[in-house]
Amino acid sequence: MQENNINMDEFLAKYDRESDYRRLRGTSGIAVAVLATAFSLFQLYTALFGVLDAQLQRAVHLSFGLALVYLLYPTRKSWSRSRLHWFDLLLAVLAVIAPLYIVINYKELVLRAGMNNSTDIVVGALGIIFVIEAARRVVGWPIITVAMLFITYAFAGPYLPGAFAHQGVSVESLVGHLFYTTEGIFGIPLGVSSTFIFLFILFGAYLEKTGLGKFFIDLANSIAGWASGGPAKVAVLSSGLMGTVSGSSVGNVAGTGSLTIPMMKKLGYRPEFAGAVEAAASTGGQLMPPIMGAAAFLMAEFVGTPYINIVKAAAVPALLYFTGIWIGVHLEAKRTGLKGIPREELPRVKTILAERGHLALPLIGIIYLLVSGRSPMQAALWAIALAILASILRKSTRISFADILKGLEEGARSALGVIIACATAGIIIGVVTKTGLGLSLGSTLIDLAGGLLLPTLFFTMITSIILGMGVPTTANYVITSTIAAPILVKMGVPVLAAHMFVFYFGIIADVTPPVALAAFAGAGIAGADPMRTGIQASKLAIAAFLIPYIFILSPSLLLIDTTLPKVLLMMTTSLIGMTAVAGAVSGYLMTNTKWVDRILLFVGGLMMIDPNLITDLVGVSLLAVAVTIQWLRARKLAVQA
Known part of the structure; x- marks a missing residue:
C-alpha cells in the first residue's frame, strides 16, 4: 500500500506543480506540520469568533502561506525532498517579514493613509519579490511571466503608442499601490482566500479522510457499471461527484482515474480514450456545484451576489456538460461494441448506501446551509464539523484524533497554491486599476471584433484558454474577469453570464492541447500518448465549448429572469x-x-x-x-x- 502511495505522490508531482513538495521527516517535518496546523487553527478561530480587519486578516494569511511555501517547495528541483535546506529556511523567515510588517505597524500605516516612507517602500518591494518567487515555486513560470509583463507595462506607459499609452508610475507609487492598499496583493482574491476558500479546502481534506471518494466510485459503479461502456460511465459519474469536493482537475484525475482508467482499458477502451474520459470528467468537477473550486467563490465577490446564486446558475450548465461527456462515452461504446461489467460483479446500491451513505451528509448539510442563507464561511465551518461527526457514525469510517490533526495539516498545505495564485493575481489587478489598462484592452478587443458580440466572445474564449494553459484557474479567472468580462457586460451581456463565460473557458484549458494538464495526467495513468489523449479529451468535452455560448445568447440557462418551461425547452434543444x-x-x-x-x-x-x-x-x-x-x-x- 505504501508503495502505491509513493507512486501516486510521484505521479502528482510530475503533472501538478503544487504536489511537488517536500515530505519532510524528523524535527523539521514536525515543525512544518505544527506550523501548518497552526495556520488552519488560525483560520478556524477567525471563522468562529470573527475575522480581523481586512488587511490584517490577509496579511496574517499571506504570512503563513509564504512561510509554508518556502519550507515545502525547494529553491532548486535538484534539492532533497526529505530534508530542509538552510537557504529555504532563511528565505521562509525573510518572506514573512513583509506581511508581518503590516500587522505590526498597522495603526501607523492607516494613520499615514498612503504616505509611505522609504522603509515602507523597501519592505513592500521585498514583499512583492517574495510573492513572485513563491509563485515560481508553487504555481510556475507562466503566471510570473504574466505578472512581470503587467509590471513592465506600468513603467513603460509613457513610451507606448496609441490607446495603450499612459502617464506611467514611479516605483514608490506602484509599490505603495500593490502592497499597502486592498487593490493589489491584499485585494479581493486574497481576501476571499483568507476567509471561506481556505475553509472549503479544509472541508475537502476532511472528506478525503472519511473515504468519500471511494464511496463515490463504488456508488457510480453500482449505478452505471453494467451499462454499455460501464467503466467509462463510472468515470464520468464518479468524477462529477468528486468534483463537488475537489477543486483540482489533475488531483481529481489521480484520485478517481487510478481506479477507473485500468477498468476502462480492461474492458477494451483504447488507452487514449480511457485517459481522455477521466480528464474531461475530472476537469468538469470544477463546474459542479455545490463546491466548484476557488474561482467560483471569487466570482460571487466580483459579481456581488450570494454564493448560492452562483451554485444555482451553475447547476444546469454542469448537468449539460456531464451529459455531453456521457453521450460521447455511450457513442464510443456503441461504435466499438463494448459491454458493461456483469451485474453480479458489481456492488449493490442498497448495500453501499447502508454502509457508507452517511458520508454524504456533510454535502447535504452544506447545500442546506447555503440555501438557508448562511454565509459560505459559516456553511464551510459547520460542514467541517459535520464531516467529522458523520464519520463517527460507523466504526468502518471513523477517523481518529490523529486523522483530525492530519486534516488540519493537509488542508493548510492544499491551500498554498490558491493563496499564492490569489496574491500574484492581485499584482495584475493592481496594475490594471493603477494604469487603466482594462479600458484600453477593452476598446481594442471591441475594435478587433468590429463591435460584434460573437467575434468578441470568440476572442475572449481564446484569451481565457491561452491563459488557462499556464495559469491556475483562480488567477486565470481573476485576470479575465478584470479585463474581458467588463467588455461583455458593456455589450449587453448580463454580469453573471459574462463572468461564467470566462470561468468556463479558463477551466476547459485543462483538456485543450497543446498544454492540457488534466489530459496529460490521464495519459500518464493510461500509458497513452499525451497529445492524442488531449485531442480526444477536447472532443469529449465539446459541450464545454458550446454551453458558454448558449447561456450568453440565452441567460435563462443560468436561471436568470426565466421560467421552468423555458429552461426545460432550452435544455431539450441543447441536449x-x-x-x-x-x-x-x-x-x-x-x-x-x-x-x-x-x-x-x-x-x-x-x-x-x-x-x-x-x-x-x-x-x-x-x-x-x-x-x-x-x-x-x-x-x-x-x-x-
Whole structure:
C-alpha cells in the first residue's frame, strides 16, 4: 500500500506543480506540520469568533502561506525532498517579514493613509519579490511571466503608442499601490482566500479522510457499471461527484482515474480514450456545484451576489456538460461494441448506501446551509464539523484524533497554491486599476471584433484558454474577469453570464492541447500518448465549448429572469444539439457516419444550440435528414448481417 502511495505522490508531482513538495521527516517535518496546523487553527478561530480587519486578516494569511511555501517547495528541483535546506529556511523567515510588517505597524500605516516612507517602500518591494518567487515555486513560470509583463507595462506607459499609452508610475507609487492598499496583493482574491476558500479546502481534506471518494466510485459503479461502456460511465459519474469536493482537475484525475482508467482499458477502451474520459470528467468537477473550486467563490465577490446564486446558475450548465461527456462515452461504446461489467460483479446500491451513505451528509448539510442563507464561511465551518461527526457514525469510517490533526495539516498545505495564485493575481489587478489598462484592452478587443458580440466572445474564449494553459484557474479567472468580462457586460451581456463565460473557458484549458494538464495526467495513468489523449479529451468535452455560448445568447440557462418551461425547452434543444455534435465528432450515431452525415449533424447541432425559433427549425430539418440517412444505413447493415 505504501508503495502505491509513493507512486501516486510521484505521479502528482510530475503533472501538478503544487504536489511537488517536500515530505519532510524528523524535527523539521514536525515543525512544518505544527506550523501548518497552526495556520488552519488560525483560520478556524477567525471563522468562529470573527475575522480581523481586512488587511490584517490577509496579511496574517499571506504570512503563513509564504512561510509554508518556502519550507515545502525547494529553491532548486535538484534539492532533497526529505530534508530542509538552510537557504529555504532563511528565505521562509525573510518572506514573512513583509506581511508581518503590516500587522505590526498597522495603526501607523492607516494613520499615514498612503504616505509611505522609504522603509515602507523597501519592505513592500521585498514583499512583492517574495510573492513572485513563491509563485515560481508553487504555481510556475507562466503566471510570473504574466505578472512581470503587467509590471513592465506600468513603467513603460509613457513610451507606448496609441490607446495603450499612459502617464506611467514611479516605483514608490506602484509599490505603495500593490502592497499597502486592498487593490493589489491584499485585494479581493486574497481576501476571499483568507476567509471561506481556505475553509472549503479544509472541508475537502476532511472528506478525503472519511473515504468519500471511494464511496463515490463504488456508488457510480453500482449505478452505471453494467451499462454499455460501464467503466467509462463510472468515470464520468464518479468524477462529477468528486468534483463537488475537489477543486483540482489533475488531483481529481489521480484520485478517481487510478481506479477507473485500468477498468476502462480492461474492458477494451483504447488507452487514449480511457485517459481522455477521466480528464474531461475530472476537469468538469470544477463546474459542479455545490463546491466548484476557488474561482467560483471569487466570482460571487466580483459579481456581488450570494454564493448560492452562483451554485444555482451553475447547476444546469454542469448537468449539460456531464451529459455531453456521457453521450460521447455511450457513442464510443456503441461504435466499438463494448459491454458493461456483469451485474453480479458489481456492488449493490442498497448495500453501499447502508454502509457508507452517511458520508454524504456533510454535502447535504452544506447545500442546506447555503440555501438557508448562511454565509459560505459559516456553511464551510459547520460542514467541517459535520464531516467529522458523520464519520463517527460507523466504526468502518471513523477517523481518529490523529486523522483530525492530519486534516488540519493537509488542508493548510492544499491551500498554498490558491493563496499564492490569489496574491500574484492581485499584482495584475493592481496594475490594471493603477494604469487603466482594462479600458484600453477593452476598446481594442471591441475594435478587433468590429463591435460584434460573437467575434468578441470568440476572442475572449481564446484569451481565457491561452491563459488557462499556464495559469491556475483562480488567477486565470481573476485576470479575465478584470479585463474581458467588463467588455461583455458593456455589450449587453448580463454580469453573471459574462463572468461564467470566462470561468468556463479558463477551466476547459485543462483538456485543450497543446498544454492540457488534466489530459496529460490521464495519459500518464493510461500509458497513452499525451497529445492524442488531449485531442480526444477536447472532443469529449465539446459541450464545454458550446454551453458558454448558449447561456450568453440565452441567460435563462443560468436561471436568470426565466421560467421552468423555458429552461426545460432550452435544455431539450441543447441536449439534442450536443448529441448531434457529439455524433459528428465521434463518427457514430446510430451507425458509423460518413462525411455528409457529419456535416449535417454538426451544423444542425449548432443550429439547435442557438435559442431561436428559426435556427431551431433549420436545425431540426438538418438533423431529420441526418437521422434518416443513419437509420436507412443501419437498417441496410442489419439486413446484410
